[in-house]
Amino acid sequence: MVVQVAVACLLGFLEAADAWNRQHMTFIAPSGVRVRGSDRRPHRRLLAQSRPESPSVKDILSPLEGPLVEVVMGERNVTDLFRDDRSLWEKTRGQTDRPGAATTSKLRGLRGLTSDDIKVQQNEALAGWLFANGVYLSEKSEWGLAPHACLLATDVMDENAGESAGRGLLAKKQLDVNEEVLSVPLRLCFTKDAARRVFGPDIVDDGMSEHIAIALLLIHERAKGDDSFFFPYLDVLPTIEEVNPTFVWPEEDVELLRGSQAFITATSLREKLLNEYDRVRSLVLTKKPEMFPEDVFTFEAWLWAFIQIFSRSIRLQLGKSTSKEREEIAMVPYADLINHSPFSSSFITAESPSAFLKRWRGDPITEQVRVVDDDVKVYTDRAYKRMEQVYVSYGQKSNADLLLLYGFALDRNPHNTVSLDFQLDPNDELYDDKMAFVDKAGLPSRIFFPVGDDKFPSEMFEFVRLMVIDKATLGDRPLARFDFTRPLSEALENRVLDTVIEQCAEILQRYPTTDAEDEALISDRGLFSMMSKSQRMAVRMRFQEKRILKRTMAALKARRKNVKMQVEAVAEDLDIPEFLRDLARQVDFPMIRGKTISFDSKLRGPT
Numbered sequence: 215m216v217v218q219v220a221v222a223c224l225l226g227f228l229e230a231a232d233a234w235n236r237q238h239m240t241f242i243a244p245s246g247v248r249v250r251g252s253d254r255r256p257h258r259r260l261l262a263q264s265r266p267e268s269p270s271v272k273d274i275l276s277p278l279e280g281p282l283v284e285v286v287m288g289e290r291n292v293t294d295l296f297r298d299d300r301s302l303w304e305k306t307r308g309q310t311d312r313p314g315a316a317t318t319s320k321l322r323g324l325r326g327l328t329s330d331d332i333k334v335q336q337n338e339a340l341a342g343w344l345f346a347n348g349v350y351l352s353e354k355s356e357w358g359l360a361p362h363a364c365l366l367a368t369d370v371m372d373e374n375a376g377e378s379a380g381r382g383l384l385a386k387k388q389l390d391v392n393e394e395v396l397s398v399p400l401r402l403c404f405t406k407d408a409a410r411r412v413f414g415p416d417i418v419d420d421g422m423s424e425h426i427a428i429a430l431l432l433i434h435e436r437a438k439g440d441d442s443f444f445f446p447y448l449d450v451l452p453t454i455e456e457v458n459p460t461f462v463w464p465e466e467d468v469e470l471l472r473g474s475q476a477f478i479t480a481t482s483l484r485e486k487l488l489n490e491y492d493r494v495r496s497l498v499l500t501k502k503p504e505m506f507p508e509d510v511f512t513f514e515a516w517l518w519a520f521i522q523i524f525s526r527s528i529r530l531q532l533g534k535s536t537s538k539e540r541e542e543i544a545m546v547p548y549a550d551l552i553n554h555s556p557f558s559s560s561f562i563t564a565e566s567p568s569a570f571l572k573r574w575r576g577d578p579i580t581e582q583v584r585v586v587d588d589d590v591k592v593y594t595d596r597a598y599k600r601m602e603q604v605y606v607s608y609g610q611k612s613n614a615d616l617l618l619l620y621g622f623a624l625d626r627n628p629h630n631t632v633s634l635d636f637q638l639d640p641n642d643e644l645y646d647d648k649m650a651f652v653d654k655a656g657l658p659s660r661i662f663f664p665v666g667d668d669k670f671p672s673e674m675f676e677f678v679r680l681m682v683i684d685k686a687t688l689g690d691r692p693l694a695r696f697d698f699t700r701p702l703s704e705a706l707e708n709r710v711l712d713t714v715i716e717q718c719a720e721i722l723q724r725y726p727t728t729d730a731e732d733e734a735l736i737s738d739r740g741l742f743s744m745m746s747k748s749q750r751m752a753v754r755m756r757f758q759e760k761r762i763l764k765r766t767m768a769a770l771k772a773r774r775k776n777v778k779m780q781v782e783a784v785a786e787d788l789d790i791p792e793f794l795r796d797l798a799r800q801v802d803f804p805m806i807r808g809k810t811i812s813f814d815s816k817l818r819g820p821t
Contacts, residue, residue, distance in 0.1 A: 333368035336450050337381075341366065343446035344548055348399045348575045353386075358570025363387060363395055366551060370603055372622070377747060379622070380452060382553045382603050389598040395560075396548055397567060397589045399575075400532070402447075404428050404545035413505065417498060424543040426494060428527070429519035430506075432545075436518075437510045447547040454514075457521050457621040461487070463748050470752035473725030474759055475633050476614040483618065491516045524619040526550040530564040532588050546590045554620070555605035556627050559595040562606060564588040612664065613755045621748075623755045631664035632759045632766075634717045636677055644688065648680060651693045665718075665766045672699070675710055682709045707777045711770045718763045718770075725756060729764065732757035 345351045351362045363386055370382035389395070409427035410418040412434065418427045435442045442448060454462055460471065460480035471477040491513050499506040527543050528550070549562060567577075567589040598604055608616075612631045613623035624630070637660035638648050652659055663674035676698045683696070687706055701707040732753055736742055742750060 331368070333381075336446075337366045337368060339446040340450050340548070344398070344402070347402055348571075349396065349402075349548060350571060350574060356570070356574055358568065359574060361387075363389055363393065364604060365601075366548075367603075370553065372624075377622070377750075379553050380456065381450065381551050383551060385598040385600055385602050385604055388600050389594050389604070391594060391597055393594045395552075395592040395594060395604060397571060397591045398546055398548055399567070400544070400564070400588050400590060402444075402547050403590065404431055404444075405542050407542070417502065417505075425520070425523055425527075426490070428523055428543065428545060429516065430494075430498075430511075432519040432522060433511055433515045434506075436515070437507075444547075450551070451522055451526075454518050454521055457525055458748055459521060459524065459619060459621045460617045460748075460752075462517060462521070467746065467748045467752060470749060471756065473721070474614060474756055476617060476755065479614070479618055487517065487520055488513065525621070528562055528590070530562075530588075530590065532564045544590065549590055549592055552592065552604060552606045554608040554616075556607065556610070556624060556629050558605040558607045560593060560604075560606040561595070562590060562592050565591055613758060617751060617755060621751075623751045623758075625754065625758075627758075629666070630758055630762065631666045631669075632721065632762050633662040633664050634674065634714065634721070635660070635662055636674070636681060636713075636717070637661075638681060643685065644683070644693075647693055651680070665762065667762055667765055668769050670714075670766065670769075674714070678710045678713050679706065682706060682713055701777065701781045704778050704781045707781060708774060711774050711777070715767050715770050718767045722760060722763050725760060727756075729757055729760035732760065 341351055350356070350359055352359075353361050355361055364383045365386045367382050367384050370379050370384075371377070372379045383395070406418060406422070406424045406427040409431040412431060413427075418430075432448075435444050436448050439445065460468065460476060461484040463480065468477065468480050471480060495511075499508075499511050522545065523543075527545050530542055530544050532540050532542055546562070552560075565588060567575075571589070592606065594604065608620065610629040611619075612629060613627055616627075617623050638645060638652070642648065649659060657677075661677055663671055663677070665671075665674070679698045679702060680693070683693075683702070683706060687703060688696075696702060735753055736757065742753075745753070
């Protein structure tokens with residue numbers, strides 16, 4: 215620490231000297247006109263004759279003041295800065311922000327250590343608000359309550375991509391598996407019930423979606439400024455530009471996604487939000503102008519609110535300890551500052567607060583008085599070292615989903631997938647029979663299946679077998695007599711694999727660049743660093759999608775070599791036993807527009 219302060223002092227001295235030099239050095243131009251150092255032109259510098267006025271140390275250091283300057287001037291010792299725990303913090307307060315101060319870039323780099331940093335002030339205000347409203351953040355133990363386990367950092371880095379990830383939570387001490395990280399009262403959360411309490415049941419009725427209700431509440435509270443009870447929380451919420459999901463990107467950045475499903479979802483989601491805003495504006499906002507001022511409830515505010523909801527809301531199972539069990543979407547202060555890791559299995563849950571926490575809050579803890587409100591709690595999934603960043607998982611999301619909703623993508627994402635689109639052909643002579651078959655099974659005629667690195671769902675092959683089966687294979691038997699969970703014939707199974715390979719190749723053709731071109735761009739660090747963050751994310755994402763598609767094609771081509779053996783095993787009933795096959799199958803399959811379709815036994819007829 216002493217070395218860092220000494221280096222900072224030296225850099226401050228040099229920059230102050232340069233500032234004095236530019237201000238006081240006088241140059242004689244060939245024309246005889248005196249030109250101040252700050253006004254001289256580079257092409258005249260060699261022709262100029264310098265005539266410096268000898269400065270004193272006091273003159274050089276006059277732009278600076280404070281304890282660091284006093285150390286350089288010899289007026290105090292460096293060790294004086296460390297006589298108490300907060301000396302360096304307190305004694306540098308305001309020094310870097312004083313108007314007219316010649317602050318060095320190195321000193322500005324230390325601004326995260328000063329309480330004048332705006333993010334530090336916001337974090338302190340948030341912590342004070344949380345603590346005053348029942349979130350135990352004390353560094354000391356209370357009866358039955360351990361010291362708070364985390365620190366709120368103003369900025370953390372995504373180690374994989376080398377990009378800023380904004381605020382994050384760090385372990386203040388070593389954490390054990392399944393250790394409680396935080397516990398936030400539900401009364402501090404943004405929910406539909408909270409919106410109903412503010413706007414009334416006539417506005418927030420049962421038919422209004424949770425997302426719209428929370429969006430209206432967010433806009434309403436933000437418009438109050440620091441008069442809002444929630445101001446310390448709202449003050450740390452990011453701007454549209456800080457999150458920067460794909461549906462607010464400029465056209466030239468969205469164009470980099472062309473060929474990917476992300477290109478379609480980015481444009482369609484923004485259009486959907488605009489249509490929803492127009493609908494709510496006509497049905498709700500214009501009818502209560504005194505409650506919903508037009509200059510406050512703008513489309514830009516609407517976008518900001520939905521960006522917060524998409525990127526920060528949590529679905530909770532509430533009231534599990536009571537007879538009023540229900541499911542709600544909530545924005546949870548403090549908990550929503552924890553960043554995402556696809557390798558994390560930390561979970562966020564709603565539970566009743568402990569008796570010790572109720573006692574500390576002053577809540578009733580007797581059996582005669584029931585407290586309905588739950589707490590939102592976060593538990594660790596593994597052990598954490600001191601100062602290690604704590605993570606949760608936002609779900610098994612592809613990079614396209616992460617970019618769409620959260621504004622970031624990951625270099626290492628085990629859940630990264632590309633959606634393959636398969637649909638029954640209306641020109642197929644068996645189209646009517648196949649449509650009747652899928653209708654009876656409760657399935658649509660068009661389905662998107664995600665494929666990952668060497669991972670593809672068995673349901674995809676079942677549906678494609680149904681797609682490609684022809685009359686020659688069918689014979690006189692109805693479709694219901696076939697078991698589509700197993701290869702039906704060597705020729706048919708080869709057609710299935712070829713169909714999937716062709717779909718991958720077709721998607722690859724939609725991209726305007728090749729994977730080799732993307733890889734070369736990413737490898738060119740100088741050129742790549744000149745691109746904006748969203749552009750870098752787009753290039754990385756489309757390169758990873760192309761790599762997934764090529765690996766899928768290679769895996770399926772290799773699988774063709776074993777088709778004959780698989781069909782023979784099925785014919786001899788030597789393939790995977792039925793009970794093991796059922797265990798290995800994916801029962802539920804997440805679809806691309808948020809739907810979930812169950813495939814269990816739906817494409818299997820009697821054998």
